[in-house]
Amino acid sequence: MALPDWQDPEFGSMIRAALWLETEVEEGGIFTKTALRSAFADVAQIDRRIRDLRARGWQIDTRREDPTLKLDEQRYVKKGAEVWVPGQAAAAKSKASLTATQRSAVLRQDNYLCRSCGVGSGEAYGDEGVRAQLDIARREVRLLDGTVKTELVTECNRCRIGGRSRQEDLGALLTEVKALSGTEKSALAGWISEDRRMPSALERLWGQYRALPEESRAVLAAAVIDDVTPEG
Ligand SMILES: [Zn+2]
Structure with missing residues (x-):
């Protein structure tokens, strides 16, 4: 038409x-x-x-x-x-349109942080000196009963671009969480209660391994692989 x-x-x-x-x-x-x-x-x-x-x-x-x-x-x-x-x-x-009260409630419950990248209002992103501005985004979430609900979430101006049509799936996320090992689950629980991600010993060791010179990398690699390979 x-x-x-x-x-x-x-x-x-x-x-x-x-x-x-x-x-x-x-x-x-x-x-x-x-x-x-x-x-x-x-x-x-x-x-x-x-x-x-x-x-x-x-x-x-x-x-x-x-x-x-x-x-x-x-x-x-x-x-x-x-x-x-x-x-x-x-x-x-x-x-x-959201009311001012709705907006400030969402900002407060999201700890005044962008839920996608963690930046706070007015903070620099750490590259070209642009400062973050927080806004409220609508996010479609598929709930456990299968219905789709639009919920509000704090997002910065940078993460907002391109994120609009995303739909989250609570059921699928829960299935993935259930499939984690006990160690992974307790790491995740720790991050959730802190509301920030602390690098685990595993990640720290991976980072240090990767930064090693080739010779030392080989020594560590051999030791780790030896340790997990069953005797035979
Ligand atoms: Zn962001």
């Missing part, structure tokens, strides 16, 4: 902005604020309409979410509610 014309003055400016993104920019495309403003020269605050679209599930990234963008650029990542369809705009808004 062909989309309505984004220039149709019958539509409000948010709907026209949505149609403009769909027809002129297209998903994945980059646009500049200048291009947006010149397309909507007749609309006073077109930037606000873009924000309204975000609240309706449209993913439009700025430099904040995607550091590869230039200051003036935004990327139209993913379409949200089809706001030009009557009734869609209002329905999508109540579902999509």
Whole structure:
């Protein structure tokens, strides 16, 4: 079905902005604020309409979410509610926007850390000096009873890129956990109660083994392999 014309003055400016993104920019495309403003020269605050679209599930990234963008650029990542369809705009808004209370509750329970990479708000990533900003992401989780639920999780602007369509499967994870050895399970339990991962003796030894010069590596390798190979 062909989309309505984004220039149709019958539509409000948010709907026209949505149609403009769909027809002129297209998903994945980059646009500049200048291009947006010149397309909507007749609309006073077109930037606000873009924000309204975000609240309706449209993913439009700025430099904040995607550091590869230039200051003036935004990327139209993913379409949200089809706001030009009557009734869609209002329905999508109540579902999509989080209250300040919800946001701070999620941040608090996630210890103010990105749950994907562990970075804290305002911390540097340790490479080009960009600082992390935390945001709330929606994550689909398949529960043990098989139903899929959307849950909220803290994520930094870097991890957010590309992570959106992920679905976690609690049942599958539980099956994998059950298959771990006793030693592995207690290491995992330790990390869970600390909420951070301490390197195990195994990992530390692996790291030290790998860093050894070839001759010493061979000595250690032979000793370890000898020890696990059954006599015969
Ligand atoms: Zn992160």
